Amino acid sequence: MAAVTVAAEWQLLYNRYYRKPEIYLMQWKHVDLTRNKVACAPFGGPIAVIRDDAKIVQLYAESALRKLRIFNSAGVQISETVWKNPGGRLIGMSWTDDQILVCITQDGTVYRYNIHAEPIEPNSQLTLGADCFTHSVVECVFWGNGVVCINEAFQVYCIPDFNNPKPVKLADTGLEDFPLCMAVIEPQYTMSGNVEVLMGVADHVLLVEEDGVQEVGLGIGPLQKMVVSRNGKLLASFTHDGRLLVMSTDFSSVIFEYPCESALPPEQLAWCGMDSVLLYWDDMLLMVGPYGDPVRYFYDEPVLLIPECDGVRILSNMSMEFLHRVPDSTVSIFQIGSTLPAALLYDALDHFDRRSAKADENLRLIRSSLPEAVEACIDAAGHEFDVSQQRTLLRAASYGQAFCSHFQRDRIQEMSKTLRVLNAVRHPDIGIPLSIQQYKSLTPAVLIARLINAHRHLLALQISEYLSMNQEVVVMHWASTKITASAAIPDATLLEMLLDKLKICKGISYAAVAAHADKNGRRKLAAMLVEHEPRSSKQVPLLLSIGEEDTALMKSTESGDTDLVYLVLFHIWQKRPALDFFGTIQARPLARDLFVNYARHYKHEFLKDFFLSTGQLQDVAFLLWKESWELSKNPMASKGSPLHGPRVKLIEKVQHLFVETKENFFESKAAEEHAKLLRIQHEIEVNTKQAIFMDSSISDTIRTCIVLGNHRGANRVKTEFKVSEKRWYWLKVFALATIRDWDALEKFSKEKRPPIGYRPFVEACVDANEKGEALKYIPKLTDPRERAEAYARIGMAKEAADAATQAKDNELLGRLKQTFSQNAAASSIFDTLRDRLSFPSVS
Structure with missing residues (x-):
């Protein structure tokens, strides 16, 4: 009996059933669709209503001021605002995918509002351009996030994306009269990725793009109405002679045509899913499919068609209905006379509840098909709007699952979860009548975003928790909204309220909430909030x-x-x-x-x-000293007077700073001597006209002076820096050897007994490969070992052997033998001497 009651409300279109359940009785009062412009958002979205200024209407008890009112789908008012926009007559109004209400006025100005009727700035800067201001906008066609408009000069403008609202002028149409109808193919369905505008003109259609215009569909017109399917592949149109034509959007083929009873074009034309087309005249709604007779629905009040992905919502002054195809699972259960497994399972539950043995008989009949029957009951429950029917179908599924060992056990639980969410948002106070297909297409995340934008934070939080989703998005939005709306609440009180809710989410960004508080001018609250950010x-x-x-x-x-x-x-x-x-x-x-x-x-x-500010004078000194070395890389630094040169000045400053610290005596002395050396080096460079002294060491300065013959300069450096005699002799010996001034070297060796001995003289001569000069000094070596090694270095084996004998050093003889290993005669001398040292004579 229940199945008969359910199926009795269906209408058969060829071989497919359709149903039109009433979802809501509208809760608004005194709203007449004929007197207003109305914009309804898809996916059970809000309804915007404003008095139509293109019509002369009688004002009853209402104010003469026009109000923009926003309702949910059950007719519960969400918000309202006085319409103050001065852009002339309102031409078009629609909701974007982000539930932003877009209103376009006659002068091409685009006004945007959120769901709370609050203007989204900057409205004043968003227009379709000067052409639309000069030549009024006549018609708008909206889609998802864009709009196409035509003005009195037959120019076509487009805003492809309201998230980045930049008007684009499409190609010149060359029209002299307004098109009979317009439709758009969304960018996502075109080859170019740009919107394509279809215009019914005479007996054909103009396809207008940004780059050009082309004539298509020659001979099919004139067309009075056009509408593109949701997937962009099909075009439904109404011809001048009363035919409904459905064709591909490339106009290559006609899918079907249906002669209507009236040549008067319908007020509205809409797709119902992808299986049928709806035509609405003032008292009749005609549903036409590709096969079979159409279905007629009669109305005694105006209605508005709201296309959805799986059907059409029908809004009237009194109610909201949802016309859609009956799912196959529901047909299998409730079709009159059905003996399919799902119907028998549903019937078995009824017998079980009445304690009838017929329940067991039904189960035996469908035992092999029980999993499919259970799945059908679950699927049918998901498509129901009636809660008691959902419950019964899920009970039938659960009853069948008890006898089904290979069925996925969590399917009923998943569907129960989904239905609880859908039933919660379908409640008239919330007014979002989503079907299960719309819910899946929209996704739970987007649904939660829409709930929080509507300030339904508690429900959004409950759904997030129920579905194990991240609750942070909801809590953050609630906190931001609370701060904005609580200007009168003291900071300390508001902080407690915020912290109480923010602690729900671990790891939530207190800093982000604090930033919002600061943006709203509550810096003290922001400072208190940010203290809690870990x-x-x-x-x-x-x-x-x-x-x-x-x-x-x-x-x-x-x-x-x-x-x-x-x-x-x-x-x-x-x-x-x-x-x-x-x-x-x-x-x-x-x-x-x-x-x-x-x-x-x-x-x-x-x-x-x-x-300097912290009294760290030694650190300043080291910095200045480093700067002086950096200056040395600049060739200009060494020019000019050394007493007033930048480097010397820096180093003198360094010395004074070190003196002041009283703890850096060594550094102070080093800086003083560094400055003195630079002055002397500069003077020597001036005298010798050789720019090779600056930044060399004291030893290198002395050596270079001697090489250049500037003995006066060398002696001055020796005196100024108290160079020791030993160091002086070493430097002068090798400097004279470098310039091969052997007479001066010999003279220098005879000035007095050298404090470094004669070995450096020998090494200098040997290094210069002057054996004869070396022989002048080798005999003067007092240590026989040194003499032996010196003779060996200049190749004099016998003399080396004699000196080694005096030293009585067996190891030395061995080393010297190695030196003369290529000379057999010399080697034998050393062998004889070693034998003699190894066996001393017995007295």
Whole structure:
């Protein structure tokens, strides 16, 4: 009996059943669709209503001021605002995919509102352009996130995406009269990726794009109405002689045509899913399919068709209905006379409830098909709007599952979850009448986003928790909304309210909520909120943005994150005077050290100021000394007077600073001698006209002076820097050998007994390959070992052997033998001497 009652409401279109359940009785009052412009959002979205200024209507008890009112799909008012927009007559109004209400006026101005009737700025800057201001907009065709408009000059403009609203002028149509009808193929369904506009003109259709215009469908017109299917592949049209034509959007083939009873074009033309087309006249709704007789529905009040992905919602002054194809699973259960497994399972539950043995008989009949029957009952439950029917179908599925060992056990649980969510949002107070197919297409995440945008935070939170989704999005939006709407609540009270809810989500960004508070002018609240943010990387930048630099520096140094510390340092550095900045970082060792490290490489002057302000004179001195060496790389630094040259001045400043510290005696003395050496080197360069002395050592300066014959300069450096006699002799010996002045070397050796002995003289001569000169000094070597090695170096084996014999050193003889290994006669001499030393004579 129940099956008969359910199926009695269906209509058969060829071999497919359709049903039109009433979803809501509209809760609004005194709303007449004929007197208003109405825009309904898909996916059970909101309804925008405003009095139609193109019609002369009688005002009853209402104000003469036009109001834009927004309702949910059950007719519960969400918001309203007075329509103050001065752009002339309202031409078009529609909802975008993001549930933004777009209103286009006669002068081409585009106004946008959110679901709370709050204008989205900047409205004043968004227009279709000067052409539409000069030549009024006549008609608009909306889709998803875009719109196409035609003005009185037959120019076509398009905004492809309201998220990035830039008007685009399409190709010149060349029209002299307005098209009979317009439709659009959305960019996602075109080859070019741009919108294509179809215009019914005379006996053909103009296809208008940004790049050009072409005539298509020659001979099929004139067309009075056109509408493109949701997948962009089919076009339904109504001809001048009363035929419904369905063809492909490339006009290559006609799918079917149906002669209607009237040549008067319908007020509305819409697709019902992909299986049928709806035509609406003022009292009749005609549903036409590709085969069989059409279905007629009669109305005694105006209706508005709202296409959905799986059907059409029908809005009237009094009710909201949903016309859609009956799912196959529902047909298999409730079709009159059905003996399919699903119908028998449903019937078995009824017998079971009445304690009839017929229940067992039904189960035996369908035992092999029980999984399919259970699945059909679950699927049918998902497509039901009636809660009691959902429950009965799920009970039937559960009853069948008890006798089915190979069925996926969580399917009933999944469907129960889905239906609980759908029933919650379908409640008239919420008014989102989603079907299960729409819900899957929309996705739970988008549904939750729409709920929070409608300020239904509690329901959104409950659904998020129920579906094990991230609740942070809901809580964050609630917190932001609460801050915006609670200007009168004291900061401390509001903080407690926020913290109570924010703690629901672990890891939630308190910094983001604090940033919103700061944006709304509640800096104290922001500072209190950011204290609860555990992540320094989010906490510190916000503290800087709200002017809490000292706290930010403390938090960043406590975190140990050097990047964060540098972020704070650079921020404070730019905002505060230098002395304040120095005082701030001096108390924090990590911040101070990082600043010093950075400034040492890039900001020397600033670092000097810092060291001076903190009394670190030795550090200033070292910086200046480093600068002096940097100056040495500049060839201009050595020119001019050494007493007033930049490098010498710097080094003198270094010396004075070291003297002041009283703890850097060595550095002070080194700086003093460095400056003195630079002066002397500069004078020598001037005298010798050889720019090769600056920055060389004392030893190199002496050596170079001797090589150049500037003995006066060498002696001056020796005297000024108290060079020791030994060092002086070493330097002069090798310098004279370098210039091969052997007479001067011999003379120098005879001035007095050399403090370094004669070995350096020998080495200098040998290194210069002057054996004869070396022989002048070898006999003067007092150590026989040194004499032996010296003779060996110049190849005199016998003399080397004699000296080694005097030394009585067996090891030395062995080494010398190795030296003369190529000379057999010399080797035998050393062997004889070694034998003699090994066996001393017996007295």
